Amino acid sequence: MDKLKIAIQKSGRLYDDSIKLLKDCSIEVNIGIDKLKTTALNFPLEILFLRDDDIPQYLEDGVADIGIVGKNVLLEKRKKIKIKETLGFGKCRLAIAIPKSLVYKEINDLNGKRIATSYPFLVREFFEKKYIKAEIHEISGAVEIAPGIGLADCICDLVSSGSTLFMNGLKEVETILQSEAVLASNLHLREEQNIIMKKLLFRIRSVKKAKNHKYILLNVSNEHLEKIISHLPGIKSPVILPLANSKCSSVHSVVNENDFWGIIENLKALGAQDILVLPIEKIIL
Ligand code: ATP
Ligand code: MG
Structure with a gap:
């Protein structure tokens, strides 16, 4: 089966987050002692460890198919490659x-x-x-x-x-x-490689979205329920579940990290109680 070759920094500021991103995408990687290249155990990906300055050239030449590199390096080198996704680290x-x-x-x-x-x-x-x-x-x-x-x-x-x-x-x-770090790609991927890249991008986007959101649960007495709902975004709309105590309900929703504290303050002021905030691992829409 065809594999996609991804170039990541061999060591330095982008290394840990690049490996973590693969891990968050459920891609298992065993890194050998020589750390030149390795193959993912459960995804058609070969990982090449390189100096960050060399990655744009290798991507243009097709030595690597995709790579994780700082936008600063990518724009300085002016190679014919394409940014596929910003990654939110290495800022x-x-x-x-x-x-x-x-x-x-x-x-x-x-x-x-x-x-x-x-x-x-x-x-x-x-x-x-x-x-x-x-x-x-x-x-x-x-x-x-x-x-x-x-x-x-x-x-x-x-x-x-x-x-x-x-x-x-x-x-x-x-x-x-x-x-910030970006995922960049060679301009001439083969059809099968494009399919693998799309699968990887789908996973990266799900992980990114999950990082920017929190799952919140709260209890509210039914008289305040309507006001609380009007202040909650949710992916489609909040989930409302009855509690054993029939005067109260449990409300579940997903909120964006950026609006998070503002929303929590509003909810508390409107009568929300027992607010729980949980991290989300992946969001697949
Ligand atoms: P290499 O040995 O791979 O050439 P390097 O020394 O050139 O490594 P690093 O210092 O590890 O590179 O930085 C890699 C990237 O991390 C930078 O190109 C940049 O995109 C990002 N970065 C984030 N914060 C900083 C910072 N404070 N200083 C330098 N780079 C940063
Ligand atoms: Mg460098």
Whole structure:
């Protein structure tokens, strides 16, 4: 039977979440000691472990069929590949930072500056859009030390908490890209490979949806039932079950994580009691 080859980062920030995603999709993977490639035990998937920078090229060449990589790397490399799904982990931003002591009022303050980055294409594109003329120095790692050693005036690098910038006496002044991990694919998958990819995508979307939702159960006295129902979304509509105590009902519903606390506060104010909140493993619509 045909297999789909998926490239994931060999080690680094995307590794754990990539493996966890496969696991959440019920795909069992035994990782050998050499960690070059392995085959899933219960899904037609071969897993290749690679450096994240190499994944877009391998996808374009068809060495791998699909891959998990940061949007930042994917957009910088400009390969002919396709984003199939955003994955909700590896979140960070590509940002410009300057020494804390410098005054920064507006983007024109970057004119004539030397900027160190591992993302020369994205930085050039950003500066061209903003009509800024700056000197771009491409370096492959430890970008944050460049101003301190006199290599550049400012940097453009990935930031998540901002603590690395802070420790190096830098402050963030412009964001050029919001990034997260994505599932990307080669443009020319064979028919059978497309079928496997669709199955995988279906599982990923079910897992993603479940992560963004909570299952809630609550008890309410029947006199408040109607008001409570009008405040609950549910996938179609809430489930109402009678309790042994005939004056009360149990209400079940699914709510979006983003609206969650607001909804709970409203429900409590409207007379909901004994509210239970449960995680959902998968949502299949
Ligand atoms: P490799 O050895 O595979 O080349 P790397 O050192 O280039 O690894 P990592 O630092 O592991 O890469 O980052 C991988 C990806 O994780 C980044 O491209 C980015 O999409 C994401 N990421 C999330 N938060 C951060 C962050 N604070 N700094 C860097 N990358 C981050
Ligand atoms: Mg890398």
